[in-house]
Each structure stands twice: as structure tokens, then as C-alpha cells.
Amino acid sequence: MISSNSNGIAAQLIDVHKVYRMGTQEVKALAGVSIEFEAGSFWAILGPSGSGKSTILNLLGCLDRPTKGRYLLTGQDVSTLDDDQLSDMRLGYLGFIFQSFNLILQSTVSENIQLPLYYMGWDPLKSEDRAMELAKRVGLEERMNHRPMELSGGQQQRVAIARALANDPAILLADEPTGNLDSATGNEIMNLLLELNRQGKTIIMVTHEPELAEFASHRLFMRDGLIERIES
Amino acid sequence: MLGKYRREVKLGVKNLLLHKLRSFLTMLGVVFGVGSVIAMLAVGEGASKEALDRIRKLGSQNILITSAKSIEEETTTNSRIFMSVYGLLYEDEKRIAESFPDIKTTVPVKEVRKQARLGERTMELRVVGTTPQWFDLVQRPLVSGRILLQRDFDDFANVVVLTEHGVRKLLATKNTIGQTLRIGTEYFEVIGIVQNAGVIGGDIQTPDQEIDAYIPISVAQERFGDVQTRTVAGSQTREKIELNQIIVQVGSIDQVEAAAAGIEAMLKRFHKKVDYRISVPLALLRQAEATKRTFNIVLGSIAGISLLVGGIGIMNIMLASVTERTREIGIRRAIGAKKKQIILQFLIETVVLSTTGGMIGMGIGILIPWIITQLAGMPTVVSPFSLVLSLGISMGVGIVFGIYPAIRAANLDPIVALRHE
Ligand SMILES: Nc1ncnc2c1ncn2[C@@H]1O[C@H](COP(=O)(O)OP(=O)(O)O)[C@@H](O)[C@H]1O
Ligand SMILES: [Mg+2]
Numbered sequence: 001m002i003s004s005n006s007n008g009i010a011a012q013l014i015d016v017h018k019v020y021r022m023g024t025q026e027v028k029a030l031a032g033v034s035i036e037f038e039a040g041s042f043w044a045i046l047g048p049s050g051s052g053k054s055t056i057l058n059l060l061g062c063l064d065r066p067t068k069g070r071y072l073l074t075g076q077d078v079s080t081l082d083d084d085q086l087s088d089m090r091l092g093y094l095g096f097i098f099q100s101f102n103l104i105l106q107s108t109v110s111e112n113i114q115l116p117l118y119y120m121g122w123d124p125l126k127s128e129d130r131a132m133e134l135a136k137r138v139g140l141e142e143r144m145n146h147r148p149m150e151l152s153g154g155q156q157q158r159v160a161i162a163r164a165l166a167n168d169p170a171i172l173l174a175d176e177p178t179g180n181l182d183s184a185t186g187n188e189i190m191n192l193l194l195e196l197n198r199q200g201k202t203i204i205m206v207t208h209e210p211e212l213a214e215f216a217s218h219r220l221f222m223r224d225g226l227i228e229r230i231e232s
Numbered sequence: 233m234l235g236k237y238r239r240e241v242k243l244g245v246k247n248l249l250l251h252k253l254r255s256f257l258t259m260l261g262v263v264f265g266v267g268s269v270i271a272m273l274a275v276g277e278g279a280s281k282e283a284l285d286r287i288r289k290l291g292s293q294n295i296l297i298t299s300a301k302s303i304e305e306e307t308t309t310n311s312r313i314f315m316s317v318y319g320l321l322y323e324d325e326k327r328i329a330e331s332f333p334d335i336k337t338t339v340p341v342k343e344v345r346k347q348a349r350l351g352e353r354t355m356e357l358r359v360v361g362t363t364p365q366w367f368d369l370v371q372r373p374l375v376s377g378r379i380l381l382q383r384d385f386d387d388f389a390n391v392v393v394l395t396e397h398g399v400r401k402l403l404a405t406k407n408t409i410g411q412t413l414r415i416g417t418e419y420f421e422v423i424g425i426v427q428n429a430g431v432i433g434g435d436i437q438t439p440d441q442e443i444d445a446y447i448p449i450s451v452a453q454e455r456f457g458d459v460q461t462r463t464v465a466g467s468q469t470r471e472k473i474e475l476n477q478i479i480v481q482v483g484s485i486d487q488v489e490a491a492a493a494g495i496e497a498m499l500k501r502f503h504k505k506v507d508y509r510i511s512v513p514l515a516l517l518r519q520a521e522a523t524k525r526t527f528n529i530v531l532g533s534i535a536g537i538s539l540l541v542g543g544i545g546i547m548n549i550m551l552a553s554v555t556e557r558t559r560e561i562g563i564r565r566a567i568g569a570k571k572k573q574i575i576l577q578f579l580i581e582t583v584v585l586s587t588t589g590g591m592i593g594m595g596i597g598i599l600i601p602w603i604i605t606q607l608a609g610m611p612t613v614v615s616p617f618s619l620v621l622s623l624g625i626s627m628g629v630g631i632v633f634g635i636y637p638a639i640r641a642a643n644l645d646p647i648v649a650l651r652h653e
Contacts, residue, residue: 063566063647084570091568102563102650106250116567118239167568 009072010039010171010202011060016069016079018055018225029055031225032069037171042197043204044213047222053206054175056222060204061096061173062089074170091119095164095172099179101156103148109135109159110144116167134162138192154185161192165201172196174205178212190215237580244581248588258549259589261542262629266590266622269535270597270614275604276531278612280524287520290513291369295480295492297324299473302505315459315470318507322453324499325478332494334487339366341477342449344456346416350402357398358442359415361452367426369479377409377424385448390455392420397428398443415445418455488514539625542589543633550582550637561641562649571642578641582634583627590626594619 018030029052037043037060045053058064059071062078065086071079078089095116096102103112110131117127135141138158148156157177164172174193178186194215197203205216213219221228248255290296299319322340329338342361347354366372367379375396384391392413399408413420426446459472482491492512499508554561561574597619601612 058647061566084572087565087568087570090566094568096566098650102559102566104560104563106247115564119564119568119573124239163567 008039008075009036010041010074011037011204012072013056013059013066014070014072016059016066016071018052018059018064019067028225030059030066033225033227034069035220035227035230037202037204039170039202040197040200041202041218042194042216043218043220044216045204045206045220045222046208046210046213047228049208051222052225053222055225057173057175057204057206060171061094062086091116091167093170095167095169097157097160097164097172097174097177099176101148101153101160101180103156103159103163105148108145108147109140109151112148112159113162113166115163120167130166131162134165135159137165138162152185153181154188157181157185157189158192161189161196165196170202172201172203174203176207177205178207178209186212237576240576240580241584243577244584247581248585254549255585258546259542259585259592261545262539262586262589262626263542263593263596265535265538265542266593266626267596267600268538269531269625270594270618270622271600271604272531272534273528273618274597274601274612274614275610276524276527277615277618278601278605278610280520280527281613282611283520284517284524287513287517289371290516291371291481292485292514292517293481293483293488294369294513295482295488295495296511296513297328297478297480297495297499298509298511299476300507300509302507315472317472318505319473320475320478320508322474324502325475327498327502328478328480328495331498332491334482334491335480336483337365337369337479337481339363339369339479339481340449340475341366341479342452342474343476344452344460345462346456348402348416348443348445349414350408350411353403355401355443357415357445359452359456360444360446361449361456362446363449366446366479369481372426375425375427377422379424379426380446380448385450388451388454389448390418390420390451391423391447393424393426393446394422395426395428395444398445399425401443413445415447416456420445420447485514488512539629543586543629546582546586546629547633547637550578550634551640554578554637554641557641558644558649558652561644562646562652565644565646566650574642575635575638578638579631579634582637583630586626586630586633587623590623590629593626594622597622 013033013035016030016033017028020027020029033052033056045056047053055064059066060073062073062081063086065081066079069079070077073089073093076089078086081089104115107115110128113131113134114122114127117130122130132141132144135144138161140155140158140162143151143155143159148159151159157180172193177193178189181189190212193203193205197217203216205212207213217232219231221230297320301316301318325338325340329335339362344359344361346357346359348357362380363385364380364382367374372379372395377393379393380391383389392415394402394408394413402408402413408422409424411422413422458474459470461468461470463469480491480495482488489512492510496510499510500506564574564577598614601614604610605612
């Protein structure tokens with residue numbers, strides 16, 4: 001196992017601001033956030049509703065650009081990239097896990113897992129092998145040809161995790177990954193994430209449950225668009 | 233092209249199959265649009281092809297001058313004593329041939345109706361006295377034996393050429409060549425058989441109604457004279473006509489109209505009454521073609537409107553589909569799909585939809601004319617061009633009406649799309 005601090009910085013925010021404009025009104029979602037996420041670390045982002053947790057996660061996920069400030073992803077400045085370049089960054093370096101799983105319902109488990117590989121232009125046969133490998137990793141190799149609706153919530157989230165891992169991302173971003181699950185299943189998913197982190201994956205997770213945050217190696221508390229405190 | 237986008241096409245087909253009924257209803261506009269275009273074109277093409285073929289057979293370099301009773305003559309010939317004298321004269325042919333340098337050939341035609349007898353069989357014939365050039369001008373290829381030759385005219389030879397149809401009606405065979413056919417009171421040697429044609433005497437007729445016998449015009453004039461007596465419904469009519477028709481051929485198509493005008497002016501000077509009719513196949517042809525063009529424009533407009541309606545239907549459903557699949561679009565974008573990949577996905581889906589509709593429409597468009605031909609006996613022609621065109625147009629409809637929903641899909645903000653319920 002590689003020690004986490006020898007891996008360098010996976011993501012770095014430097015005085016990042018995010019302002020949403022709604023008509024004449026301005027909402028300051030982030031008001032100057034600077035933080036480093038070490039490679040191999042497991043972060044939990046906490047804070048009350050409206051404090052800017054999702055906004056940070058969207059920026060880290062290259063789904064949005066900061067209004068001001070810089071964002072370095074594996075050393076590259078992505079704060080000024082255009083839409084296509086942001087797509088390439090997401091495809092190359094990021095994996096998403098959502099509260100509501102966000103699987104494509106008309107596609108099979110296998111097809112869902114292969115989706116990133118499809119956009120990476122993988123050969124279909126190789127891509128199927130890779131999907132099988134990933135399904136084994138999350139314990140779903142028996143369910144490859146099922147549709148998401150035929151699976152339980154916990155199983156669906158496992159599919160989503162397998163899909164998020166398909167492109168071997170530098171960072172796994174999770175927005176309340178256990179929010180739609182009962183506590184037993186939620187714990188299973190948390191254990192899976194911990195397992196992945198132990199294998200070296202950098203994970204940044206938004207949650208509002210302090211017990212779940214205890215799994216993480218670092219905790220970032222947000223309030224009113226600013227960092228309130230950090231616990232390690 | 234299909235190879236490059238094989239996976240996108242497969243995905244599109246899969247998505248459309250998820251909602252089979254909806255996809256089918258969505259493509260109905262294109263199905264009927266394409267189907268009706270092909271069917272209407274086939275019927276129109278069939279009808280005009282027949283007309284154009286008939287006119288073309290008359291020859292586009294030809295001018296036909298036909299004897300016709302003038303209107304005042306028509307009303308005064310009900311007396312049985314009088315003989316009506318009208319029509320083209322032997323002189324007319326000579327004058328036309330000599331006066332116009334553009335004219336290459338003139339062929340006189342003299343028609344006489346006579347009873348004829350071959351072996352045991354007796355029938356009424358239309359005896360056509362003409363010259364050898366006639367066979368070239370009206371394109372009557374020889375089937376067997378020989379056609380009339382110049383020496384038959386010079387020698388006043390009693391020889392006759394029959395048509396295939398005439399031969400059949402007379403119960404004759406190829407062996408009939410060399411046998412004797414009695415026409416009126418004269419005996420003729422059968423020397424040849426030529427193909428039928430739909431065109432005789434300058435009028436457009438259905439083929440195979442007359443049994444024609446072609447003889448040298450010199451013989452016709454000598455043996456049968458210019459006066460014909462006919463008994464129609466108990467009353468006798470006597471007519472004196474020298475020539476029933478003069479066929480004129482000019483050197484090239486652009487001389488046709490001037491020559492026709494010149495001939496008309498000349499005939500006007502020498503005939504007191506208008507007892508002739510001039511028809512120019514080229515003019516008829518142009519008219520028929522113009523009619524066909526108009527028909528095609530009307531057809532094209534109908535087709536255009538129906539495909540427009542079909543396209544709008546498709547666009548409407550695709551817009552609904554984009555809204556319905558907002559979340560899917562958000563997922564794809566979050567994973568790393570570029571805008572142009574989302575556009576491609578939706579565009580290909582729309583094109584698959586419209587092209588499938590187009591292909592079903594093609595099937596209907598081929599089936600309907602076939603049924604029409606079977607049931608009504610109308611000729612129809614499904615042209616390969618109309619099929620290719622329809623397929624192209626239905627693909628085009630997919631692209632034109634698919635691009636807007638596809639762009640709408642691609643321009644969704646992924647963050648908003650992911651939150652969509
Ligand atoms: N798209 C948006 N348009 C306008 N305001 C927004 C938008 N997204 C977030 N906000 C605002 O920014 C602030 C931070 O929101 P968010 O990051 O979603 O908070 P959290 O996830 O911590 O609940 C809130 O005040 C929210 O209303
Ligand atoms: Mg939130």
C-alpha cells in the first residue's frame with residue numbers, strides 16, 4: 001500500500017469563489033475557498049443545507065467553473081477550460097457516485113458499467129471484460145444482464161460505483177452516497193468505499209451524517225460558502 | 233457511414249424499440265408522406281409514359297397533315313346524291329416537297345377500305361397506299377419477307393405488306409408470304425409482314441383495331457381510284473379524297489415549327505376550305521411534358537407538405553423524449569460525453585426513426601401502384617429515382633427535424649439535468 005502523503009496533491013482549490021446570479025440577485029455559494037486534497041485521502045464534506053457542499057463537489061467534478069480563483073486537478077489548471085475540455089477531464093480523471101444512483105434505466109448493469117469506456121472509445125469486447133472485472137469487485141458479477149430496476153438500492157449503488165471506477169479515476173466524488181439507503185445497506189456501501197480508499201483511491205464525499213463522516217480520514221466543515229474548520 | 237456510427241445506430245434502434253408503439257406512431261407521418269409520393273409518382277409516371285411514348289412514335293421531326301372534312305362540308309353532305317370532295321391533293325405533296333428546303337422527306341398516304349379474302353377468310357381491310365419511306369418514318373421494322381420497294385411503284389406491282397396483327401386476324405402465317413390476297417377485285421401477292429404500331433393515319437389510336445394492308449400508292453390510285461362509296465346505316469356516302477395524309481420529315485427538330493407554319497400558309501393559299509389538319513408531334517410532346525412537369529410540381533408540393541408535417545411530428549416527439557431523458561443526458565455528460573456526442577446520439581436516433589419510416593413508406597409506395605395496376609389495369613411505373621429520392625428525403629427529414637431537439641439535449645446544464653426528476 002502506497003502511503004497517502006507520498007502521492008502528492010490530487011486536487012487543489014485556490015481562493016475559489018462561486019457566485020450564482022438570479023436576475024438582479026447574486027448568491028455567493030462559495031466566498032473564497034482554498035484547500036488541498038491529497039492523493040489517497042478520504043474526505044467528508046459536512047455542513048448545513050445551503051452552505052456550499054454541492055457547489056464544491058460540482059467544481060471538483062468539473063461540472064462547473066469557478067467564478068473566481070483556480071482549481072488544479074492532478075496539477076492541471078482546469079478553471080479556464082472550455083466545455084469539451086471539461087468533458088475530457090471528467091472522462092479522464094473523475095468518477096461520480098450520486099445519492100439517487102443515476103443509472104441509465106433502459107440499459108443493463110453491464111452497459112451501465114461500460115458507459116465511460118464507450119465514451120473513451122474502448123473496443124466493445126475489451127470493454128465487456130473490464131465491466132465483468134469491475135462487477136466482481138463490487139460483487140455483482142451474477143447480475144450483468146439485469147436492468148437497474150430489477151436490483152435493490154444497495155445493488156444499484158454498487159453498479160454506480162463500478163461505473164465510477166471504470167475509467168480508473170484520480171478522484172471518486174460522492175454526493176450523499178447512502179442518502180437513499182437504509183442504514184445496514186448504507187454501511188455496506190461505506191465499507192466498499194473504505195475498501196477502495198484502502199486500495200489507494202482518493203475519495204471526496206458530501207454527507208450530512210456525522211457518523212458516516214467518521215469513516216473518512218479528513219472532515220471539511222462548510223458554513224455560508226466558507227470553510228469553517230478541518231478535522232483530520 | 234453506417235459502419236462508423238454502428239454503435240450509435242444500435243443504441244438508437246434500442247431506444248426506439250423501448251417505446252415501439254410511440255416510435256411507430258411517430259414515424260407514421262413520414263411513412264404516409266413517402267408512401268404517397270412514390271405511389272403518386274408511379275401513377276403519374278405510368279400515365280404520362282404511355283402518352284409520351286405514343287407521341288414519340290409519331291416522330292419528333294415529323295409533321296402530319298391529315299385530310300379532314302371542313303366544318304361547313306360536314307353539315308351539307310347528308311344528301312345521297314352529292315359526293316363530298318375534300319382533303320389533300322397529290323399536288324399538295326409535290327408542292328410541299330418542292331417548296332421547303334428544310335424538308336427531307338414527304339410521304340403520301342392514301343387509305344381505302346376494301347373487302348379482302350385470303351383462302352377461306354374474308355375481312356374488311358384498311359388498304360394503305362404509300363411509298364417505301366413510310367416504313368422508316370413510322371418505324372415499322374420488318375418481321376418477315378420484305379417491305380415495299382421503289383420498283384413496286386414504278387412497275388405498279390400488285391404486292392402487299394401486312395402487319396403482324398393483320399396476319400393473325402387473317403389466319404395467315406409466315407408461309408403466307410408469296411400467297412395471293414384478294415383485295416376488292418384485285419389480286420395481290422403478300423410480300424412481307426411488319427410490326428404493329430399504335431399509330432396509323434396520324435391519329436393516336438389504340439393499336440390493333442385495324443387490319444392494315446400496305447400497297448404501293450401508285451397501285452392504290454390506279455386500281456381503287458379516289459372515290460369511295462360507303463354504306464353507313466342504310467345510306468350511301470360518296471367521298472373523293474386524293475390523299476388521306478402527308479407525312480413530312482424535316483432535317484432537325486428546330487426546323488419543325490417553321491416548316492409547319494410554312495406548310496399551313498401554303499395549304500391555306502391553295503385550299504378554299506380548311507379540309508386538312510396539321511399536327512406537330514413535337515408540339516404535342518412539349519405540351520405533354522409541360523403537363524407532366526406541372527403535375528410533378530403539384531405532387532412535389534403535396535409531398536413536401538406531408539413530409540413537413542411528418543417532420544414536425546417527429547421533432548415534437550423528440551423534444552418530449554429529450555425532456556423525458558434529461559436525467560440520462562445529465563448522467564452521460566457527467567461521465568464525460570461531449571456536447572457533440574449527445575447531439576450525435578439524438579440525431580442518429582431521429583434519423584433511424586425517419587429512415588425506418590421512409591423504408592416502410594417505400595414498401596407502401598411500391599404496393600399501392602401494384603394494387604392499382606392489378607385492380608384497375610392502369611399502367612404504373614415505380615422509378616428507382618423516386619425510391620432513392622424518398623429515402624434521401626426521409627433521412628433529410630430526420631436530420632432537419634432532429635437537429636433542434638439534439639442541440640437542446642446537448643445544451644442542458646449537466647448539474648441541472650442530474651437533478652431533474
Ligand atoms: N444553480 C444555482 N443557482 C442559484 N443559486 C444556487 C444554485 N446552486 C446553488 N445555489 C445556492 O448556493 C448556495 C449553496 O448551495 P449548495 O452548494 O447546493 O449547498 P448545499 O449543497 O451545502 O446544500 C445556496 O444558497 C443555494 O441556494
Ligand atoms: Mg446539496
